Amino acid sequence: MNKVILMGRLTRDPEVRYGGANNSAVARFSLAVDRRFKREGDEQTADFISCVAFGKTAEFLEKYARKGTKFVVEGRIQTGSYTNKDGNKVYTTDVVCENVEFAESKNSQGGEGGFNGGGNFTPSTDAGDGFMNIPDGIDEVLPFN
Helix, strand or coil, X not given: CCCEEEEEEECCCCEEEEECCCCEEEEEEEEEEECCCCCCCCCCCEEEEEEEEEHXXXXXXXXXXXXXXXXXXEEEEEEEEEECCCCCEEEEEEEEEEEEEECXXXXXXXXXXXXXXXXXXXXXXXXXXXXXXXXXXXXCCCCXX
């Protein structure tokens, strides 16, 4: 079984390109995932993990994901290799995201480097039943259940 679940913050805005036979979206981004334990002498407290998303998930990220936004991603690890322009073989490891969800509300991000607009998405908890109201017209772009 090849399954990965990560929670972390985007290190930069996703890079989204369109291409292929049906001109579908491909989003590349990296997550800074905090380490649970710090090893003695190790100054790095997070791992920076390369991720890629396709189709509706990539479009969702293009519209709503900004540097600093905290997400939970679910997917699988994919390895590959290619030969660069210098003739050297380069090995790659990416998490192919099959499901992406916000890990915190817009307000809890403190405004520094977090979600800064990017559309009309304003979550509200005024439903009275503890659940967030989903704005009209957003359900077709949500890639998760």
